[in-house]
Amino acid sequence: GDSVTQMEGPVTLSEEAFLTINCTYTATGYPSLFWYVQYPGEGLQLLLKATKADDKGSNKGFEATYRKETTSFHLEKGSVQVSDSAVYFCALTLNTGGFKTIFGAGTRLFVKA
C-alpha cells in the first residue's frame, strides 16, 4: 500500500551544522509530497511541498526535491539553528481517495547551541 518512510530519530546536531532527513515513499500514481514541522507543544505546520517530479520545495532555508526515480523527498538545510528543534514529518497526498494525507513516523531534531 501507499506509505512514507523517513529516517528514525532523534537527530542531534550542533548549531550551523548541515541537516539531512531522508524520506522515501511508495505510492500508486503521482502523489504530492510535503514536509510538515511540529514545534514543541504546537500544532502541525506546513514547511514545504512539491507537486511533481523534479520540483523543489523551499522555505525558511529548508529545501527538498521530488525525485521520482528514487521515490525520495529528502529534507535539507545548510545551517541549522536552535530554533529548528522540532519534529519533522514527511507526508504524501494521493490524487485519489479524496486527497487524504499519509504521514511518515516523524523525525525529532535537537539542535544544540
Next chain:
Amino acid sequence: SAVISQKPSRDICQRGTSLTIQCQVDSQVTMMFWYRQQPGQSLTLIATANQGSEATYESGFVIDKFPISRPNLTFSTLTVSNMSPEDSSIYLCSLARGPSEAFFGQGTRLTVV
C-alpha cells in the same frame, strides 16, 4: 489558505465517558479528515468525513468508538466514546482542497484519567 477552528483545544476526561470534538472551517469543503496522534507518534488517519453520507473509516477504527457527524460543508464532529487511557492523544481535523492543498487544525489534546 483555510481557517480551521477546533475545540476544545484540550481536555482531561474520566475513563468511560465520551468527548465530542468540533471542527469548523471558514469555507465549504467536500471532504474533511480526522487524524489521531498518539504520544510520540505520527499522525494516523481515523476517517474521512463526507457531507451527506457516512464517514469512511480506516482499518483499526470503527464507528462505534469514533462516531463522526458532518451536517454541512463547513462543520464536523468526532466523538471519542467510552474513553480509556489509551485514547489519550491529539486529535486533528483536516481538509483538502486538492492534492497539494491540505490544512490542519491546531488539534485537541485529550488526556483520559
